[in-house]
Amino acid sequence: MARAVTGQRKMINTLAAWSVGLLIFFPILWTILTSFKSEAQAIANPPVFFLFDWTLENYSAVQERSNYSKFLWNSIIIAGGSTLLGVLIAVPAAWSMAFVPGKRTKDILLWMLSTKMLPAVGVLYPIYLGFVKAGLLDTRVGLVIVMMLINLPIIVWMLYTYFREIPSEILEAARMDGATLRDEIIHVLTPMAIPGIASTLLLNFILAWNEAFWTLNLTAAKAAPLTAFIASYSSPEGLFFAKLSAASTMAIAPILILGWFSQKQLVRGLTFGAVK
Amino acid sequence: MTFNKALIAAGVASLLAASTAQADNLVIATVNNGDMIRMQGLTSDFTDKTGHTVEWVTLEENVLRQRVTTDITTKGGAFDIMTIGMYETPIWGKNGWLVPMDDLSEEYDVDDILPAMAGGLSYEGTLYAAPFYGESSMIMYRTDLMEAAGMEMPEAPTWTFIKDAAAAMTDRDNEINGVCLRGKAGWGEGGAFITAMSNSFGARWFDEGWNAQFDTEEWANTINFFKDMMDASGPSGYATNGFNENLSLFNQGKCGMWIDATVAASFVTNPKDSTVADSVGFALAPDNGLGKRSNWLWAWALGIPAGTQKEAAAKQFIEWATSTDYIELVAANEGWANVPPGARTSLYENPNYKDVPFAKMTLDSILSADPNDSTVKPSPYVGVQFAAIPEFAGIATEVSQEFSAAYAGQQTVAEALAKAQAITNDAMEAAGYK
Numbered sequence: 001m002a003r004a005v006t007g008q009r010k011m012i013n014t015l016a017a018w019s020v021g022l023l024i025f026f027p028i029l030w031t032i033l034t035s036f037k038s039e040a041q042a043i044a045n046p047p048v049f050f051l052f053d054w055t056l057e058n059y060s061a062v063q064e065r066s067n068y069s070k071f072l073w074n075s076i077i078i079a080g081g082s083t084l085l086g087v088l089i090a091v092p093a094a095w096s097m098a099f100v101p102g103k104r105t106k107d108i109l110l111w112m113l114s115t116k117m118l119p120a121v122g123v124l125y126p127i128y129l130g131f132v133k134a135g136l137l138d139t140r141v142g143l144v145i146v147m148m149l150i151n152l153p154i155i156v157w158m159l160y161t162y163f164r165e166i167p168s169e170i171l172e173a174a175r176m177d178g179a180t181l182r183d184e185i186i187h188v189l190t191p192m193a194i195p196g197i198a199s200t201l202l203l204n205f206i207l208a209w210n211e212a213f214w215t216l217n218l219t220a221a222k223a224a225p226l227t228a229f230i231a232s233y234s235s236p237e238g239l240f241f242a243k244l245s246a247a248s249t250m251a252i253a254p255i256l257i258l259g260w261f262s263q264k265q266l267v268r269g270l271t272f273g274a275v276k
Numbered sequence: 277m278t279f280n281k282a283l284i285a286a287g288v289a290s291l292l293a294a295s296t297a298q299a300d301n302l303v304i305a306t307v308n309n310g311d312m313i314r315m316q317g318l319t320s321d322f323t324d325k326t327g328h329t330v331e332w333v334t335l336e337e338n339v340l341r342q343r344v345t346t347d348i349t350t351k352g353g354a355f356d357i358m359t360i361g362m363y364e365t366p367i368w369g370k371n372g373w374l375v376p377m378d379d380l381s382e383e384y385d386v387d388d389i390l391p392a393m394a395g396g397l398s399y400e401g402t403l404y405a406a407p408f409y410g411e412s413s414m415i416m417y418r419t420d421l422m423e424a425a426g427m428e429m430p431e432a433p434t435w436t437f438i439k440d441a442a443a444a445m446t447d448r449d450n451e452i453n454g455v456c457l458r459g460k461a462g463w464g465e466g467g468a469f470i471t472a473m474s475n476s477f478g479a480r481w482f483d484e485g486w487n488a489q490f491d492t493e494e495w496a497n498t499i500n501f502f503k504d505m506m507d508a509s510g511p512s513g514y515a516t517n518g519f520n521e522n523l524s525l526f527n528q529g530k531c532g533m534w535i536d537a538t539v540a541a542s543f544v545t546n547p548k549d550s551t552v553a554d555s556v557g558f559a560l561a562p563d564n565g566l567g568k569r570s571n572w573l574w575a576w577a578l579g580i581p582a583g584t585q586k587e588a589a590a591k592q593f594i595e596w597a598t599s600t601d602y603i604e605l606v607a608a609n610e611g612w613a614n615v616p617p618g619a620r621t622s623l624y625e626n627p628n629y630k631d632v633p634f635a636k637m638t639l640d641s642i643l644s645a646d647p648n649d650s651t652v653k654p655s656p657y658v659g660v661q662f663a664a665i666p667e668f669a670g671i672a673t674e675v676s677q678e679f680s681a682a683y684a685g686q687q688t689v690a691e692a693l694a695k696a697q698a699i700t701n702d703a704m705e706a707a708g709y710k
Contacts, residue, residue, distance in 0.1 A: 038548075039548075039549050040527070040548070040549050040550075040551075043524040043527070043528070044528070045524075045528060045530075065313065065316070065317075124346065125346070125350065128346055128347075128350050128352060129350050131352075132350055132351070132352045132353070137352055137353070137354055138354055216335070216339060216343065217342075217343060217346060220303050220305070220331075220333045220354040220355060221303045221331035221332070221333050222331075224333070228333075228335075231334075231335050231336055231339055232308055232333075232334035232335060233308060234308060234336035234339075235307070235308040235309055235336060235337070235520075236336065236337050236338070236464075236465070236518065236519055236520060237309055237337070237519050237520070237537065237539065237540075238308075238309050238310060238520070238523075238543065239520055239523055239524060239527075239543070239549065240308070
């Protein structure tokens with residue numbers, strides 16, 4: 001009897017989880033489906049789900065009009081570069097906060113996080129002017145720096161949380177064995193925190209990939225990533241939903257594939273230390 | 277090699293080097309619409325003729341507006357040419373942010389630009405951006421539904437006729453709404469429509485002392501008429517409908533009439549996208565017998581930010597893109613129905629273009645809108661569906677949000693107008709107009 005109740009509950013939980021998952025995934029699914037419709041089918045009311053004339057014409061139209069590979073390459077450089085740079089800076093920062101905390105460590109952590117609460121547009125003009133003066137406007141280097149700075153608080157916080165789970169006695173033992181600070185961080189701490197660092201890398205890569213405000217405002221023709229590629233298909237005067245959906249699908253496809261293959265690491269990293 | 281041959285070879289080489297050095301790469305910011313995308317596809321013609329190359333930055337209208345405004349106010353220099361509208365051009369021209377278009381070549385024939393367009397893109401008589409295409413607004417209606425309702429659309433109808441016709445055409449059981457209009461918040465969406473409509477009801481945004489006029493009977497009449505008509509004959513949720521939502525409804529055969537941008541005519545008559553393409557008629561936007569119609573005037577134009585290093589090449593591009601030769605090029609490649617409309621007088625004298633069904637109505641609509649005299653009572657501003665002052669976009673966005681809330685039944689029309697009055701007066705006082 002107990003087993004039957006457990007089985008029933010398990011089935012309900014599974015159904016509920018699938019329902020929530022499908023609900024969350026539905027906008028993406030709908031975008032992908034729309035990308036294979038004609039413009040007329042894309043706006044049909046009642047909407048058509050699967051029974052329509054599937055076409056690839058939107059993808060060929062997008063390919064014909066835009067240089068997708070240029071946008072893709074810029075996205076990879078900006079998201080990858082900013083994430084790697086951020087982790088390089090954040091590992092020593094998180095180490096010091098986790099293992100040699102000062103009186104104000106908690107305040108600094110909160111202050112770092114508070115920078116995420118400021119609306120981005122509030123600092124658009126100072127940053128834009130700085131970029132103009134430094135010749136960084138529409139450059140990948142400029143975007144890498146900005147994206148790194150934007151995500152740095154999250155990277156530091158995530159790494160700090162993971163590092164706190166590592167017993168400080170292990171690091172003390174390494175020190176007693178004669179390890180230098182550099183050795184301690186690179187050869188002792190980092191290998192132990194690999195799952196946390198991996199999930200931090202993945203999450204911040206995804207955040208940087210999807211960021212649209214700065215990438216739209218600080219780029220023009222040369223450094224524009226896939227967010228600008230999508231924006232170029234949006235129009236308030238004209239129904240181009242099918243083409244917009246095709247462009248969106250092409251822009252999110254790499255990150256969806258990456259997320260699919262690394263979901264185990266992502267979940268492991270995000271739940272690291274959640275259950276004690 | 278003789279000395280002479282060597283000299284000639286050196287001369288040719290240096291000429292080639294010089295011409296290569298003069299070839300610029302232009303970065304152009306533009307909007308995503310059919311005419312602009314068509315131009316991008318034909319850019320090779322410009323490159324073949326001049327050697328200059330072009331890189332396009334295509335953005336959604338509101339993103340583009342924010343992006344180019346940031347760039348021009350900071351002298352960022354990210355763009356060599358910007359696509360701007362009739363609202364920005366005189367303001368930016370006044371501020372010295374744009375290169376004046378006062379030395380265009382003779383072959384360009386600047387006098388051929390439609391006077392309404394040239395006037396709206398000038399400041400103190402100097403042209404600051406060349407119109408790529410222009411538009412007004414007009415009525416697009418279903419000829420079959422109008423006939424079934426036993427009515428006939430006049431060429432220049434009144435609002436009373438539109439309200440009656442909308443009621444007669446509405447068939448809720450078959451999901452047919454008599455009339456579809458913009459109710460969506462936003463100064464360029466519902467705000468533009470209601471401002472143009474208010475002109476025909478005798479309303480205005482400001483009196484000569486820059487005092488808000490939302491406490492007048494004319495504004496109350498405008499909003500009440502709009503809401504009554506839309507509640508009775510409009511689609512459900514019209515308070516959130518903009519251009520695209522109404523286009524979608526019309527193309528699916530769910531609107532009897534739609535009053536909106538003339539550029540929509542090519543969409544609703546395209547059988548590939550529209551289920552009612554063969555039964556669409558056109559008429560002038562309605563009036564109320566007060567001497568002003570409710571149509572607007574807009575142009576997407578190409579301007580050069582002051583301080584660009586590539587001014588000469590940028591002017592060459594603008595002359596190419598807004599010339600009569602370019603119109604011929606589009607016609608040869610895509611047909612006369614797809615040429616950019618509303619910018620040049622000669623287009624409407626071209627016998628080939630006269631066969632396009634919406635050509636005459638587009639021209640008549642453009643000609644009947646005067647940005648320098650858009651209101652029944654005198655007003656201190658230039659613009660038909662906007663007032664060309666920097667503060668207008670912010671104020672009108674807030675005001676249109678109040679109107680949309682009234683359309684949705686979240687507040688009364690009187691409450692919305694009272695809030696609009698307060699918002700506008702506060703903003704104008706803060707900006708130093710009063």
